[in-house]
Amino acid sequence: MPAIFDALPGIEVPVGAISKSLAAMWTDNVADGRPTLEADDAKATQVNFVLHLGLNSTPADATRQFETVVKFSQRHPSRIVVLCPLLDDVPEPQMRAKIFGECFLGKSKTDKRCVEFVMLSYSHSARPFLENQVSISLSTDLPLYYWAHKFSASGRLADYRYLLSRAKRVLIDSAIAPPDALTYPWPNPSATRDLVYCRLLPVRQSIGQFFAAYDPARLVEGLKRVTVLHTSGLAAEGRVLLAWLQRRLAACGQVPEQATMATATLEGDRGCLGVNFDYADGKRTFRWTGTLSTGQALFEADFGTGRTRLPAAVSLLAPETSLSEAMFF
Template identity: 40%
Template sequence: MTEDMTIFDALPGQLMDVSEVTHSLTQMWAGTPSLDQEAPSEFRASQMNIVLHFGLKTSPDEAFDRFNTAIAFAQRYPCRIVVLCPMGRESSDRLLQGKLFAQCYVGSSMREMCCCEALMLGYPTREAGFLSNQVSIWLENDLPTYHWFNRIPAERITTMHMDFVKRCRRVIYDSDIEEADILNVKWPRPEAAVDLAHARILPIRQSLGQFLSRYDTSKLAGGLLSVQVRYTEGREGEARNLLKWTESCLQACAKDAKLSLNAEFTLHKADCDHCLEIEWSYDDSRHFLWTHESKGLDARVTADFGAGRVSSPMQVGFLEPVNALAEALFFN
């Protein structure tokens, strides 16, 4: 990508007037097939809308990567993608711009086909207050809508984009790349706001849960002094969510064992060869340590909950972007 390329420029699609986008989309899917082929519309059955909303700090490369993730997701879960691309002050005199991207993907069988569509809007930041109206025109109104914020400042979400949030079934963001204040946004429905970093650690949560489920809850929660999660650069979001999940699990263990949990839960940035570490300390010889290598799937758990030391390797990684997106939207 060139340095002067904007987010809007970086994304594929046919440039056209904003007013022509939906009409062109309708005409395209209504194309007349040949005698031995079905119309493209036969393979287009949207289940939802996804609004991919970029902030000014999004780089063209990052925008292209997120767009490709959304398209790959749409191949599994047919949807209409609406992409919002802000233009900075140097482009503030430009009017709204539109792009249309549509493509059909053929599977291993010629009968396996999926058609994807993305409607893109380039807008000057001074027009951000009118986005809701334009987006509502582009959405398939009878389908649920999901909103993906990418580098939108928390203050801007709160003051300008809550209309989007109130209409959406779920809102997602990635705390690994957002400013810390994203965690303080007062979402209308907090349970509907999902961190992609939390979704990415699903396999880790499952593996640790399976390992710890073999032990009595009183051995896990009783006498616990501290829980530390250590992380390296680029994994703070995963570490924060892992700490929160660990505390929730241990609170449940304490409740089941009728104990009080008075442990200290802390997060530490570490200069080590592991992208994540979890360590529990007790008031006796019990101990728990889980480490995950910075690359690959290699992890190891070492523990002693009073019945002897156990050391075991694990093969576990983070969800890939498309799977993490699905987890965040549907299952979290």
């Protein structure tokens, strides 16, 4: 299987010539003699973004995440560094580099947005020199965001203290991260954001807007059981949705101590989520079901003021939009 570094696009350059090569990428002449990037086309870079492809990444997976970051950068022009660790030490060179650049049209033909990538492949023995090379590859005076994707162990990732402590946001996907990823004592835990929570934004907004039509105290009075249902592929989404509901219900008032909150697995593979509220009086009810494969959801509720049945839409945020949500909100 080829290394993830080899699967990514770009032009390989000497590690010591990354900055010079990036500058040449925009100024070298094309076939008709014009510069590849006109002098008045400013690369208005907004952020530094480090995508760390962990040892559990495959070439196909690495390519998908690369494409996600490219889509993200169409809205947020970035200097992006992609870290590609090697499982085993290799003969010289212990660190290799690629550069990649692409421009997109923004809201008008004169709104050109450009993105720059630096890919770094490194062996374990080259690890002590990585922070220095990353810092050289980033733009100065811009905020840093760090996405740790498919890392094999929290303790191993903790070795990257330079990135964890400097980053304004550390992005982790709890659906594929080690179980302790969200509770591990990172250098700056308040900066950690879970991509599962972020891609649930449309679901959280839809349920929250429905609840907003009712008296908050009525939602928790006599509440006996809250169950979040999910198909097997959405276990992380079910867990995170339940935790969100616990926080929102607590904000509505005192939840009865005997109320139970749990997740349950649904049969099938259509990508379904559901929320059930059961009340002690046996009269009030709340049911929400959503099928991601069809984009359709249904609210069924009766909080003592009459039965309501409301069709709705359901979706998860696209991966590139989830990045924006995690980074900026």
